[in-house]
Amino acid sequence: MNTVDVTIIGGGPCGLFAAFYAGLRGMSVRIVDSLSELGGQLTALYPEKYVYDMPGFPKVLAKDLAKNLIEQGTQFNPEIVLEETANQLEKTDEGYAIRTEAGVYPTRTVIISAGAGAFSPTKLGVENEEHYIGRGLMYGVRDKKSLEGKRVAIVGGGDSAFDWALNLLDTAGPISLIHRRDVFKAHEDSVHQVQNSRVEMHLWRAVKALHGTDKLEGITLENTQTKELQEFPCDAIVVNIGFKSSLGPIKDWGLDIQKNQVVVDHKFETNLPGVFAIGDVCSFAEKLKLIATGVGEAATAVCFAKTRLDPDAKLFPGHSSDRDL
Numbered sequence: 001m002n003t004v005d006v007t008i009i010g011g012g013p014c015g016l017f018a019a020f021y022a023g024l025r026g027m028s029v030r031i032v033d034s035l036s037e038l039g040g041q042l043t044a045l046y047p048e049k050y051v052y053d054m055p056g057f058p059k060v061l062a063k064d065l066a067k068n069l070i071e072q073g074t075q076f077n078p079e080i081v082l083e084e085t086a087n088q089l090e091k092t093d094e095g096y097a098i099r100t101e102a103g104v105y106p107t108r109t110v111i112i113s114a115g116a117g118a119f120s121p122t123k124l125g126v127e128n129e130e131h132y133i134g135r136g137l138m139y140g141v142r143d144k145k146s147l148e149g150k151r152v153a154i155v156g157g158g159d160s161a162f163d164w165a166l167n168l169l170d171t172a173g174p175i176s177l178i179h180r181r182d183v184f185k186a187h188e189d190s191v192h193q194v195q196n197s198r199v200e201m202h203l204w205r206a207v208k209a210l211h212g213t214d215k216l217e218g219i220t221l222e223n224t225q226t227k228e229l230q231e232f233p234c235d236a237i238v239v240n241i242g243f244k245s246s247l248g249p250i251k252d253w254g255l256d257i258q259k260n261q262v263v264v265d266h267k268f269e270t271n272l273p274g275v276f277a278i279g280d281v282c283s284f285a286e287k288l289k290l291i292a293t294g295v296g297e298a299a300t301a302v303c304f305a306k307t308r309l310d311p312d313a314k315l316f317p318g319h320s321s322d323r324d325l
């Protein structure tokens, strides 16, 4: 792996803005996120909610804000590592190395923008669940084409489940939406669209077992009211029943942590030289957990990381409007 100027741990709004700003300042960037897509809480927790406190946007859907942040954050082509959790931080001669379950990533500086910690999808909690991951069971859709013509069961009653049901209409074969109640958290417009589509709704049902040999071939559903069991053939199951977050491994990196947040100074630098923390994960007196303030922290941290790497560089980046990007 090549050594980058800065590795950003967490591709939420603050991490994405840090990636943009570091690119603007001519730094090489890597973003690592445990989720399968960028956007952090905006994408994972409230994609269909309106956000009203973004400068320049009287109101904007969280998923649209995420889309714009991703476009802006990736315009200098950062290396993007998804579905890997930064588990360890080791000191090296050049700076640091970040170890995930799949690789070791060398870097000169680090910006931790990990929010409340690494998100991981809530699992069904049934036997053999691990065995079927990648063999028909998924917690998000990475490759829509892989579901072409397949019998797809989508589990969940929130925005992600309904968004995927609608998104797969042009690709998948028969689509079923399975939910343990008849009340949905999803936006009512998406619910209405799904109810008026070819998606079959299976309400008051929970997945109790997965079947197949090498690949998933079917599931057992339980009626959550009568407890009656039903066999249900399908080729793929997309589970969208929420996320858990945990600061987890970051707690063991030797950082000064208070109340689950990383303590920083006025440069947003932690007690480890060259390791910065921004956004929801950082802590200082009177900290506000807002995107508008977090992206300002991102710009400041990047400028201090830049001057750390290049003592001749100015802290003030100049105005972006003076550039031609």
Ligand SMILES: Cc1cc2nc3c(=O)[nH]c(=O)nc-3n(C[C@H](O)[C@H](O)[C@H](O)COP(=O)(O)OP(=O)(O)OC[C@H]3O[C@@H](n4cnc5c(N)ncnc54)[C@H](O)[C@@H]3O)c2cc1C
Binding pocket: 009, 010, 011, 012, 013, 014, 015, 016, 032, 033, 034, 035, 039, 040, 041, 042, 045, 046, 049, 050, 051, 052, 053, 084, 085, 086, 087, 113, 114, 115, 116, 117, 118, 119, 249, 250, 278, 279, 280, 281, 289, 290, 291, 292, 294
């Ligand atoms: C329902 C709801 C509504 C909200 N509405 C607003 C609003 O209107 N206005 C506003 O300003 N704010 C709002 N917020 C808060 C806002 O979403 C957060 O302040 C913001 O998302 C913080 O951004 P972040 O980049 O710091 O972290 P996050 O968005 O939390 O992103 C952190 C990312 O880091 C990843 N990560 C963490 N640890 C690791 C690791 N070890 N390895 C790899 N990846 C890791 C996570 O998977 C995640 O993707 C709302 C929050 C919620 C829950």
